[in-house]
Amino acid sequence: MVEELLYSEAGLLNFGIFFLLATVLLLVVLGFVTYAILAERKVMGFMQLRQGPNQVGGRWGLLQTVADVLKLLLKEDTIPKLADRPLFILAPVIAFAPAFMVLATIPFTDKLQFADIGVGLLYYIAISGLTTVGIVTGAWASNNKYALLGGMRAAAQMISYEIPLVMSVLGIILLTGSLNLNEIVEAQKNGWFIIWQPIAFIVFLIASTAELNRVPFDLPEAESELVAGFHVEYSGFRWAFFMLAEYVYFFAMASLTTVLFLGGWLPLPFLEFIPGAVWFALKFTAVIFILVWFRVTFPRLRADQLMEFGWKVLLPVALANIFLTALLKEWLNIF
Amino acid sequence: MTFSGEFFAFMSLALVAVIGGVLLLNLTKVVHMVVALVFTFVSIAGIYVLLSAEFLAAVQILIYSGAITIIMLFGIMLTRHNDTSEPKIGRWRKLLLFAGVLGFAFAVYIGIYNLDLPSAPNDLHVNNTEQIGIELYSKFIIPFEVTSVLLLVALIGSIVLAKKDDEKEAEKE
Numbered sequence: 001m002v003e004e005l006l007y008s009e010a011g012l013l014n015f016g017i018f019f020l021l022a023t024v025l026l027l028v029v030l031g032f033v034t035y036a037i038l039a040e041r042k043v044m045g046f047m048q049l050r051q052g053p054n055q056v057g058g059r060w061g062l063l064q065t066v067a068d069v070l071k072l073l074l075k076e077d078t079i080p081k082l083a084d085r086p087l088f089i090l091a092p093v094i095a096f097a098p099a100f101m102v103l104a105t106i107p108f109t110d111k112l113q114f115a116d117i118g119v120g121l122l123y124y125i126a127i128s129g130l131t132t133v134g135i136v137t138g139a140w141a142s143n144n145k146y147a148l149l150g151g152m153r154a155a156a157q158m159i160s161y162e163i164p165l166v167m168s169v170l171g172i173i174l175l176t177g178s179l180n181l182n183e184i185v186e187a188q189k190n191g192w193f194i195i196w197q198p199i200a201f202i203v204f205l206i207a208s209t210a211e212l213n214r215v216p217f218d219l220p221e222a223e224s225e226l227v228a229g230f231h232v233e234y235s236g237f238r239w240a241f242f243m244l245a246e247y248v249y250f251f252a253m254a255s256l257t258t259v260l261f262l263g264g265w266l267p268l269p270f271l272e273f274i275p276g277a278v279w280f281a282l283k284f285t286a287v288i289f290i291l292v293w294f295r296v297t298f299p300r301l302r303a304d305q306l307m308e309f310g311w312k313v314l315l316p317v318a319l320a321n322i323f324l325t326a327l328l329k330e331w332l333n334i335f
Numbered sequence: 336m337t338f339s340g341e342f343f344a345f346m347s348l349a350l351v352a353v354i355g356g357v358l359l360l361n362l363t364k365v366v367h368m369v370v371a372l373v374f375t376f377v378s379i380a381g382i383y384v385l386l387s388a389e390f391l392a393a394v395q396i397l398i399y400s401g402a403i404t405i406i407m408l409f410g411i412m413l414t415r416h417n418d419t420s421e422p423k424i425g426r427w428r429k430l431l432l433f434a435g436v437l438g439f440a441f442a443v444y445i446g447i448y449n450l451d452l453p454s455a456p457n458d459l460h461v462n463n464t465e466q467i468g469i470e471l472y473s474k475f476i477i478p479f480e481v482t483s484v485l486l487l488v489a490l491i492g493s494i495v496l497a498k499k500d501d502e503k504e505a506e507k508e
């Protein structure tokens with residue numbers, strides 16, 4: 001259906017259809033974010049032997065996040081007097097827009113995808129780098145030393161961990177021979193890449209946690225050192241935009257992990273009768289759960305340890321993995 | 336001329352690119368300039384997409400809007416982040432500049448008006464990522480390798496410079 005739309009004539013009707021589809025996706029993502037936050041708090045609660053939210057919206061606290069968002073929207077919108085006003089207003093937008101843009105290229109099932117780009121994987125990595133600009137801009141515009149420190153940390157961390165992230169997926173690109181996410185999923189019919197590329201999977205998981213600025217790599221917003229990091233001065237819906245960007249990336253990164261390593265919508269053998277969307281949802285939920293589990297389990301790293309780990313451990317391991325994969329591929333070709 | 340989606344997309348992208356460039360020249364604060372530059376880079380990437388060179392577009396965003404701007408912002412913040420540039424230009428110079436711009440515009444207009452491009456082979460955009468890769472690793476392998484040597488030299492140079500600073504600091508203390 002989307003395939004036909006992409007090659008159809010430009011017109012008001014098609015514009016309307018695209019606009020509607022994008023709005024639906026945005027609403028789905030917002031719904032996800034609402035319940036991902038709740039799920040995260042619940043899982044964290046159970047892992048720390050407490051209840052988590054259980055007051056608003058029944059025993060499971062189903063309306064807790066809705067109430068939180070309402071509170072945020074009703075809050076006073078403060079802009080510091082000495083802040084750089086235009087940049088302060090622009091920064092959350094620059095941070096959020098790429099987060100939503102990357103979702104376009106992710107194939108949820110073999111039919112449900114918004115843009116089948118030839119360089120889908122590269123597109124994701126390139127666009128997600130733009131958010132850093134938003135974070136650094138916001139940090140600078142706040143005119144606050146904690147914000148600036150957080151912004152610098154965010155920039156340094158995101159640049160350092162983007163390299164192992166890209167290097168770890170190079171093995172997959174070598175095996176598939178394509179940057180297209182659909183073809184990467186199709187190539188996993190003989191076994192998911194988590195089996196063929198276990199080292200790459202571990203490197204990718206660590207680097208993606210760092211890219212998401214989540215514990216144990218949440219130095220840009222380390223509460224105990226920097227108050228709240230790059231968004232100290234933000235409140236109300238501007239702050240909500242930063243949080244939203246973070247959770248939309250959470251969604252996108254979990255989807256990307258599913259597509260790259262867990263076979264996307266492909267079923268396990270003998271279970272083909274279950275539709276692809278359900279498979280995707282199951283794998284996606286598993287990745288989300290692991291990321292939440294990370295957050296509860298690990299203590300935060302120190303800034304110098306973070307850099308050392310990225311450059312001296314993850315990058316060499318990822319490079320070695322590329323070398324191994326190339327050898328393996330040639331070796332398989334000989335026989 | 337029909338008002339197609341491509342035309343609309345090109346016009347809006349070109350407009351953003353030009354406005355970003357003009358703002359880059361006219362703003363006074365350095366950080367504002369860098370943010371204007373990001374907009375220009377991104378819309379140029381959009382124009383690449385319109386020309387169905389999506390690999391180039393992704394690389395443009397990855398390298399220019401992502402890495403280079405961040406490094407520029409980093410440099411600015413670590414040095415004189417409150418620096419502003421004051422315009423100090425006399426009236427005569429402005430007039431001369433304007434005349435120069437007009438002359439340039441006229442020359443370009445004449446050049447483009449009579450330009451007749453021979454129709455190039457039209458399958459360059461098919462699988463352009465693969466084509467770029469094959470060209471890079473067969474025809475242009477030596478320049479490619481030389482570039483990597485250049486980058487290595489830059490890397491070693493920066494490490495040497497950083498090490499020197501360390502020793503000086505240690506002597507001071």
